[in-house]
Amino acid sequence: METIKAAVLGASGYTGGELLRLIGDHPNVRATHLTAERHAGKNIGEVFPHLRGFNDSKLQILSADSIPDDIDVVFAALPHGTSAAIIKKLYDRDIKIIDLGADFRLSHEKYEEWYIKHPCPELLPKAVYGLPELHRERIRKSKLVANPGCYPTSAILALAPLLKNEIIAPDPIIVDSKSGVTGAGRSPSLDFHFCEVNEGIKAYKIDEHRHMPEIEEILSRFTGQNVEVSFTPHLIPMDRGILSTIYVRLNRDISTAQVIDQYKQFYNGEPFIRILPENSFPSTAHVRGSNFCDIGIKVNEKKNTAIIISAIDNLVKGASGAAIQNMNVMFGFEETLGISHAPMFP
């Protein structure tokens, strides 16, 4: 079986570390080029002691020129802007690129409204939004995949069947999300100091998080109509996991069982979507470490409203696991290779 070589740019963050963990389990890939600005020169095992013995690479300075010719796939786990700047230099090489940042997820206009001036807008039309459940065929043919944001993954997968089946009333959709702290990255700051986060819960970037336009734009493109959401994330004192509780109004009489059926049909054959039976609802604890998205559904028939709840591991299905899934699709590997293990509970 073919073995490919991967570069991981930004290997010292949580997303980078998780990529290395998953690549370590993957029979067809080896991570042979790792970069990390602040830690260049160190072994990865000094930065991530859990990886001691798995990968003894030295961390390199980030530079397009230094990425060896034999690299087949580049995973960019870099700050926005930095990512596009380096991908611009790599795009013409014979290499596939998976960007775990935000630079290639939005339209040019939305990107510049919510982020910064885009370093290479000419590449935006080349990029595919890497949610295989919605865009598998386009990912297969692409050489530049924009790996979805963690919150958008949880929201889009939960909403796509409802929207596709046109059973939502044109009210604002409310997405109330709760995330573990790895979602905030590994850079030290008072906000994520242990004692500031532990034993408390708070909302942040209320109705103004950058993942809100991502949810709206991807769902609007997917449905061909204008989708608006009100999105508020919360920080939960735990390491991993996103739970999104989504409130919608329905435009017809329909039962919970019928909606569950629609979801099962929509996701028929999908290896990483688990639609829960009626009266069961997901917990982030039950997807931890895995590439699953669990979805539970409850319709209030009296009020014609529905609540959809999805759970993912933000570092796996919400980031690095999805990136491996995209890589599998892009290289024609079996889609579940390296990411088929069960969740770890507790």
Next chain:
Amino acid sequence: METIKAAVLGASGYTGGELLRLIGDHPNVRATHLTAERHAGKNIGEVFPHLRGFNDSKLQILSADSIPDDIDVVFAALPHGTSAAIIKKLYDRDIKIIDLGADFRLSHEKYEEWYIKHPCPELLPKAVYGLPELHRERIRKSKLVANPGCYPTSAILALAPLLKNEIIAPDPIIVDSKSGVTGAGRSPSLDFHFCEVNEGIKAYKIDEHRHMPEIEEILSRFTGQNVEVSFTPHLIPMDRGILSTIYVRLNRDISTAQVIDQYKQFYNGEPFIRILPENSFPSTAHVRGSNFCDIGIKVNEKKNTAIIISAIDNLVKGASGAAIQNMNVMFGFEETLGISHAPMFP
């Protein structure tokens, strides 16, 4: 200064323990009669080692007849049904009663729809819903106070000013609440076993929790109109705290600053309500151990929607602190006595 004697029925649960902690700080009250079914005969210090040296009472069997004549106030921290049954026997005595359970919070009809057959419906008209910020004068004159539920406290305090000022559109109000695990009580069960709860988040009793009709009924009574909410609670891996994120649609153009002003006027002089400045939002960590309710507000002027976020400590403002506050009002003590300490952070 007068010193009164209190009985705490159900002293071995978290609410009971918290009552004893707060009473220990109160200059005018002593807890002299404690009951606890399963632990009768033990010292309270065996059941709650943190209280060693504070209260050396023996726990008694629950029985109306055993409650001594010199008791001035009874705190009932008992399961619903049990509470009403004992209060029925106590009501005619010269004693003030604060029920921390659900038996006297709802109308007869709603109670029997959501709970059980009521043991003493004739007492329901005598009971006052004990939220001093809304019903202080009635509490002052009452001898039977129904201490509010924890979730309802967080939701009602956050919604009352909006509703009173009639700026909410007649859409369903969405209350997405997140609670620490003490809210589930102290009875062992797999659901609240450490490893089942830790490092995960899930919703439960989605759109069907018994606190939903309580929120609806109290707000409906308060506003004189029919208030409907969709309420979903979540379990958070932390001990204490409730954060409620509330989504409403507004019926007019109004700014965040203006709504904040309305809240400040509504709660003017209230010792336990802190309305946060614009762009500040509450965390449960910043009210821990205290009787405060912190409220933050954000209006989306483009969409005419608002998000109100409130934080309380479910064991204090959501239960035992509110009970002490009610006691202070009922006995003419200064309202903040024994519950004026700062939150404990971290």
Next chain:
Amino acid sequence: METIKAAVLGASGYTGGELLRLIGDHPNVRATHLTAERHAGKNIGEVFPHLRGFNDSKLQILSADSIPDDIDVVFAALPHGTSAAIIKKLYDRDIKIIDLGADFRLSHEKYEEWYIKHPCPELLPKAVYGLPELHRERIRKSKLVANPGCYPTSAILALAPLLKNEIIAPDPIIVDSKSGVTGAGRSPSLDFHFCEVNEGIKAYKIDEHRHMPEIEEILSRFTGQNVEVSFTPHLIPMDRGILSTIYVRLNRDISTAQVIDQYKQFYNGEPFIRILPENSFPSTAHVRGSNFCDIGIKVNEKKNTAIIISAIDNLVKGASGAAIQNMNVMFGFEETLGISHAPMFP
């Protein structure tokens, strides 16, 4: 490649669930017979929602007669006494047995001193203590393996090289261990209720835990001399992991670097032991979910004392991972099969 069939007795506890997780990753084994007293009749996915889609077996009543003839290996994750009673009935069948309980770890005399009357002492001489790093050859030939206790694994692996090299003075060895809460099992009780455990630390069974004689006996057998330890476990508010901090007095002048060398030689080629470099010390967070035992060493040359610190995941190297490792040895599989994945951090 040969595929074998496994029975997991006691599949609804954490050890059972972890066996199923690991078996799910193992190419040569399928778990086809699962038992769980209280949950018989349910699907495993109802008891462990994280395993939905991985194993759809129905849980059976525990009974030797019901274990199908095609089962090749039985994992017994049962209370002590129960385990020996069923193994007694199975021993003569053509089946290999790995007991994750305590029934076959100690000598007859010590077992009855610390546990109960042994149900089948005649089998004790047949059982091999399943620590492959010390007893690999005997495990290979055995059909009944006593999987080590979690604390003993962490202590024995940390002490064996020191004792073998005879550099410890004949003082009492102090083992101060800290364990996550999964070590206490999955049966609900007040002691392990979330709020009782969270945000606190305490010692328990001080100097009298049943794992103390296990550590002493195995190390005494291994060294041929009488080894005494003082062992105190502590409960830590986390799910997984054991850290053992071990204090010894040395009988000669030796440096940290020299002791580290001795450990590296002793464990040369061992796939699951990571001896850390000087000035590095283990964290349970860096072995989580994996079969590793990380060991750090510090010698105080002035005082001729040493501190050895080991970290394992109690559910993996301390229980189910070790069981899979033993199975691999017993069946002649590659020893790391199914348990070679990297730790999950964070």
Next chain:
Amino acid sequence: METIKAAVLGASGYTGGELLRLIGDHPNVRATHLTAERHAGKNIGEVFPHLRGFNDSKLQILSADSIPDDIDVVFAALPHGTSAAIIKKLYDRDIKIIDLGADFRLSHEKYEEWYIKHPCPELLPKAVYGLPELHRERIRKSKLVANPGCYPTSAILALAPLLKNEIIAPDPIIVDSKSGVTGAGRSPSLDFHFCEVNEGIKAYKIDEHRHMPEIEEILSRFTGQNVEVSFTPHLIPMDRGILSTIYVRLNRDISTAQVIDQYKQFYNGEPFIRILPENSFPSTAHVRGSNFCDIGIKVNEKKNTAIIISAIDNLVKGASGAAIQNMNVMFGFEETLGISHAPMFP
């Protein structure tokens, strides 16, 4: 009743915040001058939102000259070195000083061995080590008190009675301590980033923490003999609390009950020491937020060894509560004023 004015230098750290919380509950003190380098100009409520409404002081730049003349007591919660430098300038003013740092705890020689060159060694003989249980009379007469370190408090209080009664054999004493994360302060760093600490345990500064010489020196002075300890601290994923597990060898036959009696006599009348009954052992959860030190004892009569376990809240009895206690002693207030509240559990 007299009201005094306090300055809190270093008010934006956890120790400073806890001082403000406790001062807020104290009838005789007001904190009127607060400093915080990085946050000068802000209100304390911006830095510690839990204190909103309790103290609206602006944070000042640290400067001896800026400390107003009407200040009666200065609490210095500053880095070592910084503290001595400012106290040097303040010492001659009519002011009492409580230093929560390390600058005045050790002898000149030990200080410079373990820390830095001392800025004002001439003041060292003036300072009293502020452990009222051992040095109450000297504290009463002092104007400069060195508030004990958190680990030393837990170790010294646990060992003093044993040493005073001369029942310990001259073996090294082993102190294995476990601390919550507030002990590391509030400065952001990767080491204390939420996800690095959560769900793991590790030792640090093994046998070389600066609190080791403090324990040795204070106990040596107290007993008049040379006391040596081996001290290893561990970081626990919780906010508050230190548990110290102490291993000693005894020089005579004595029972647990007899040793407990000795402790009770030694600490007779002490308001903040709780000696637990036989077979009871402390948990940090049962002293949280309070000024208590709980101590449990177990003798192994066969081996002539004993294990002493102590629990404190590192921010209260281990820092700010002890500082208030010292202030009470220095000013002739009732010793328990402002710090007599019960622990908060859970």
